[in-house]
Amino acid sequence: MLSLDLYRSSMLTCRFAVPATLLPVESYTKLQQTVESAISRILLEHPLLRVGLRGEHSRMPAFVELDAVDFSRHIEWRHLDGGKDYDIELEALIKRRLNIKVEQPETAPAWRILILSIESGGFIDIIWEWGHSHADGISAKTFHEDMLRHLNGNNNSVPEEFNPETRILTIPLARQRDLLPSLHSLCDFPVGIGFTLATLWNEFKPAVLQAKSKVELRAAWAPLRPGHYASEYRHFGISHIALQNIITACRVHRTTLTGLLQALAHASLACRLSDEQARAFRGSTIVNWRPLMRRALNEKAKAEVRDVDLVRTMGNYMTTVDHVFDEEWVTKIRTASVINDSSHRALKHSEDKRCEPEEYFKDQEMVERRMLALQSLIWPVAKTVRGDLVKRLDEGTKNDQMGLMKFISDFRALLKERLEKPRSHSVAVSNIGVIDGKAPSSLSDIKNSVEGASDAFTGANSRWSIDKSIFSISSEVHGAALGACLVAAKDGELYVSCGWQENAVSTDLGGGLTGGLGVVAKVLRTGSGPMSIAPRFAVPI
Template sequence: MSEKVSTPGSKPRIIRRLGPLGPSHHEKLVEFWELAVADTILQHPLLQVGIIGRDTKQPAWVQIDHIDLTKHIKWRVVDNPEKYEDTFKQTLKEQLDTKYDSPETQPSWRMVVFKLEAENLLEVVYVWSHSNSDGTGGKIFHETLLQSLNRVRDDKNDLVWENHLVKTIATAQNLPPPQDSVCNFTISPSFAVTLLWKEFRPQMFAPKLPPHKLRAPIHLTPTGTQSRRLCIDNATLQNVLAACRLHKTTLTGLLHGITLVSLVSLLKEEAPATIISETPLNLRRYVSSSPPGYPGLEPTKMIGNFVTKRDHDHDQVLVSKIRDLARGASSESEQIAALEDVMWSVSTTVREELQAKLDMGLKNEICGLMKVVGDYRDYFKEQMKKPRHATFLVTNLGVIDGGLPSETSSDKTQDWTIQRAYFSLAANLVGPNLTISPLAVKNGPLMIGVSWQNEAVDTNLGEGAVAGLKTWLNHIGSKQ
């Protein structure tokens, strides 16, 4: 079969016009993006340094002269909208489970920028090592990047950036301090003795935790991360927050309550056992601006590790009550009606426990005893020999201001905005089975990441937690 070939002078037959992201446009976008990232990392010294001695008792930060942004920023331009979500999910999984190349000579962070060819939207997967930053630091990174995107233009005079290379400015003088240098921890002798005995006692003296499906055994070999996400629109979120205020709790407390009843409801035939959940807490609130020895330090804008945690014990009596109530329901609506009061009770208790922890300030704070551990390699080796401590963790990053207009003010205030934000943790070998990671955008939606270690945790439990969060939040958010 032959087909007509266009000859010189004939009218060209247009197949389709180029999308808005043509080659020249893409090159300009990449350059602009790198300028904004350069402006961002130059504001945060811990994103400019390498680390040596990771496998020794005394690891250390080291200076790096230049950062090659092509080694830290990758682009994924997707031309088929139907493939976008699958491509994103696969890339996220790969990023969560991929180690950092050459940490001695390259900072341990990276990002993948997704672009749907026909859209003017970018979705950024920013990944970092916990050695460099906690979760709040990740949130601060995005807030800084948003500011840089709205400030940086083609003027490169005030940026040390050329041909993808960023000249670093991190020094021993401007590197953020370790938290024990600027946090005034006070430890009572009785607290120290109790905690150290609990951590370092011989296993023969440790209480025996009964086997439980929600307390997965520790797998020493990483088997990858399973990650899911769900989105709650702003109107539903506002109703949820109003319900939280009515019950004198917070979104963090609510997610503990929902996750507990959702997981226990899946175990109708299993004997009840105490379940422990955790909440990370940001210690920056206890660091003063420009503390002695660190002039110009602003804790609320500081990327680093300033985090502690609070455990929540849900005892066997409570777990048994939830299980029995779930057993007696024959439908989802009956189960919600049966469990709603106890769910709110758990939520309120968690909020009260968190407030009590915050009210204590830095008194008897576990982080104040971190220096006692001489070699963290040995410490974590010992942790791997113990039963897994917690079943789930709910992170506590709150809200990020992405510049979105409110319902009463529809005018766009800036060129770049954050429409939604999503936080996901890589599977933790010795940490909680499940991590629940909510993050909302001001005037935008709430997104929740749920992740767990593949093979170590039953996929049905992870999927059940996601389904429970979606069902309960929509149920609560449907009420005015």
């Protein structure tokens, strides 16, 4: 994707609370050395963070192990003006960075880090950016959790392999042959004849032979436009208290946050697009392979990775699961929404005399009324999405698209062919869960924390912690029209981000959908209105 300019960057931003001893201006050099020493330890632990990519534009690219990594080429420190609204500036910066391609040369790994600080902020924001040839969202989560582990570790000395003056990490010979085999070499991906034929036929059959029902699921309202890459981006936070209300409601309705977001996003699209533009939708969810890898290992691999923690191994270990939002459901959503909107419009007209249509989507009361009217349709579909994911996990690696990769001799050619077809998916959701960013209580042993210990005993202000996380992905020219990402820091806010291709999805549509989700999050934060009556009615959008 990177080599064809169909995608530019992924990033996970984490806000690290800095110990008081490293906050003074005169300690800035020490702060830099401490952070970069922690990064060097992470690189020594994770082989894919220290490989280049040979033959990026070829049919058979390959990883190349490096002798050294130059941090001056990958890590930038930047101090921002504390007088501006920093969080607004951060969101704008993330958007700009998402549009800058992560290079994947043969001589350096495909990642970069931007570290931000502000005057008297008491924190640094570490933005880890990567390309999907080397890593995925769970890898980024592991990176930041490992960063916290090393920063709070007992050994704060500079690793002998890292020179803080030259900022070069030298890879020892003993570490240059510890790259894991490919996923296909590690795990078995059995596929049945029926699954294989159906998938290959659906992928390669002529467009004129596409079944009517299949065409209706495609996102033709968001045309594929290669050649001019530009990602739009928005994000918002949901308070920890509001998040707990949402999770409680999900449990009552036997679904998850991912299932609910899929249902809400597609309900919002149904309300914003006409029947002529979209009669039904297909969404997708990113699924992490790691929990399934151990039971899918072949006999040879079991011996090779006996001592490897596969759950915390970095790499691109993911697949996708599709969800169908059929024509009947979309029609019901639109019908219920029109009835509710007409009633609200008449009320607003009598009160305000004039109200523009777009204002209805921004009106907190309007969005709340709509979701109350639609919740009987949203929750069952959210439950179905969860069922799709459970089924995939229960089946393990059987009948997954990964098992068909052996039939693809040229992935670049496959992606180019996809650019000739209508867009297949409307919304893709990637939820990497909760980052454990709490500083251990025990000063002597971070693995054996002292529960309930007071700050006075533990010296909490001398420990690092992660207080905030934001997960962001640039748009994919050939992928879903909109991409939604979720992550939360433990006991902190949940951040939801949304990205889309500038010239394929209008700002009114993408920004309106994201804004609608944020409006109900605001309702949940205030705890006002009929949605706060009971957990089963705490429906976000």
